[in-house]
Every structure is written in structure tokens, then in C-alpha cells.
Amino acid sequence: MYCKRILILQQSDAAFAERGKELCGLVKLVREGETVRVTVFVTNADVSAAGEWWLLLAFGREPYARKPDTLNNYTFTLESRPLDSVSCLLVKKEERCREAARAHLGEDACDSLYRQMDTLTAEATPYERFVASSDNFYEGGVGQLKKQAENRYRSVSEYSDAFERFYAAGSHTDYYGSVREQICRVFMQFPPYYPLIQRYSESFFVRIDFPRSDKYFVLGVLQRQGRIRYICYGLPADDEGLTDKDFVYVDNAPTAFWMLFQDADTGQISAINGLV
Numbered sequence: 001m002y003c004k005r006i007l008i009l010q011q012s013d014a015a016f017a018e019r020g021k022e023l024c025g026l027v028k029l030v031r032e033g034e035t036v037r038v039t040v041f042v043t044n045a046d047v048s049a050a051g052e053w054w055l056l057l058a059f060g061r062e063p064y065a066r067k068p069d070t071l072n073n074y075t076f077t078l079e080s081r082p083l084d085s086v087s088c089l090l091v092k093k094e095e096r097c098r099e100a101a102r103a104h105l106g107e108d109a110c111d112s113l114y115r116q117m118d119t120l121t122a123e124a125t126p127y128e129r130f131v132a133s134s135d136n137f138y139e140g141g142v143g144q145l146k147k148q149a150e151n152r153y154r155s156v157s158e159y160s161d162a163f164e165r166f167y168a169a170g171s172h173t174d175y176y177g178s179v180r181e182q183i184c185r186v187f188m189q190f191p192p193y194y195p196l197i198q199r200y201s202e203s204f205f206v207r208i209d210f211p212r213s214d215k216y217f218v219l220g221v222l223q224r225q226g227r228i229r230y231i232c233y234g235l236p237a238d239d240e241g242l243t244d245k246d247f248v249y250v251d252n253a254p255t256a257f258w259m260l261f262q263d264a265d266t267g268q269i270s271a272i273n274g275l276v
Contacts, residue, residue: 003031005083006188007103009042009090016092016100018044023101025071027055027088028188036078041192042071042090042101051094054121058087058109065120073191089113093121153211155185166267175267176221176228183231186219193218196234199252205232218257221264230270231262248272 009025017023025042040055047053053071057064059081068074085106091097097117102110113120159182166178176183190206196218197205205220218234234257237249246269247258263270 001031003083005029005086005105007086007088007105009088009101009103011101012099016046016049016098018046023090025090025101027057027103029083029086031080031083034080036081036083038066038076038078040068040071040074043192043194043197045071045100047071049092051092052121053100054091054093054097054117056089056091056113056117056120058113059083060085060107061109061112063113063116063120067121072194085109087113089117091117091121097121150211152189155182155189156208158182159186172266174265175262176231176264183219183221190219193220195252195254196220196232196257199250203232205234222261228264230272231264233260233262234258 005028007027007029009023009027011017011023014022021044023042023044025040025045028039028041030037030039038057045053052067055066055068057066062081064078066076068076083105085104087104087107087109088102089099089110090101092100099114099117104110159179162179162182166175171178186208187204187206190208193205193207197203197220200220200222202223203220205218207216207218209216216236218232220232220234221228222230222232234250237256237258246260248261250257250259261270261272262268
């Protein structure tokens, strides 16, 4: 049976965050059929320091440990488990294990995971490392993985349909409210784009790669005073400037963008003086 849970990671120790920033992130768990797909997003973690990052999970009281090779959209799969009570620790292992962030839904087993940190992050056997590296290839193999990747783009189509319905109805107010459900699905399906998240305060962006080319675009939102004010669409900028007056050139490393800023209230392309 399909089930989705989202855990919002809250910083426990500022020592593992980038200077002047707060470590935060989310862990998404999706149970579908005989598997649970786990996706990890973490922002503002200091990844330059030595040591290993570990994700510790407890399904009820059943512990599980995973060493991700990235904190940016890391995904793995497990055999199906109940998701009524899930606890999570983000751990940094140096000479010893230290907790960086935690989250839970239902019964809180974070303290139990904390007591087991050293045991759960002990060096795996060669066989365990092999299983960890190959467990995404559950029944269905590569074909199933490709199918799942293609299914992500349904969320983009659903957002496009909601976009068109708003204008077809002649609406002029609360654009974001009319598409919020669809745009949130896009945000959950695609990886965060940190260069723009770091450029704009109170923002969130994702990178959406076209499935059959090396092209991509970014989609994001800008929040001001506690509410969404702009929806943003960006195309990587090349050497030739766009002549369309609605596009704004955003010079940003490592990639510059031609950006459209859409007013979240009216749905109209908006002036964004002072934002670029």
C-alpha cells in the first residue's frame, strides 16, 4: 500500500553547519509495493570537514544505518516497513560519533538511536558493503529504475496543467494557492539547486533535467515576510542574450540564468527590482 512520510531535520549541534548558517533538511520515505524509498536532502552542512556522515533510522524500535555518499538528494531503497513511527538521526563520525540533527514522527526513538550510534556505524563487512551498493537494484532491475525516473516528470506535467487552468479560468488572484499542491510535488521529486537557494534568502529551488537531453531548467519560490511572493523559472544563460524583456539576467556561480519572476498573487510576470 502506498504511503509517504516526511521528516524535517532540526539541527542538534551547530558545529556541523556552515559558519553563520543553520543545518536543516528533510528525509522523505515512500512505501510502494514491497519497498520503501528513502531520499535525503540536507542544506548548510559543512561537508569540507573530515569524517563520515551517517543516517540512522528507527522504524518503531528497529534500527537501520546508512552511510550516504552525498547529502544532496541521496536515495536508497529498503524492504517494506511500517511508517507509522519513524525516527532519524544525522550523525557525523570522526574519532567518535556526534549527533548533528534529528527528527521523528510518531513514537520518538531518537534517544535510542543516539545510544547505539557507535554500534550502528561500525565498519561493515565486505558482504554488507556489497549489499548496500546494490540494494537499489531490487526486483525489476534497471528497467524498473528507469521507469521510476520517468514517472518523476508526471509532477511537471501536472504543474503545467494547473498553470494552464488558472489562465483559462480568467483568474487574477491567488495564483500560488491554485497550484501549490502541484508545485510542492515537483519540489519533492527533484533535487534542490543550492547555488540559487544560497543566493536568495527565504528561497527554495530545484533542478529539473530534461529526460532525453543534457538541458535543464530551475524552478523555485521566493518567500517574503512569511508568504510566497514569487515563483521563479530559470534557464542557464549562454553567451547570447535573450531579447525578451520579461527575462532578467541573474549572474550567479557556477551558472548564470535567464530568469522569469511570476507574482504569486496575480500570476503575472512581475518586476523584481532589488532581487537580482
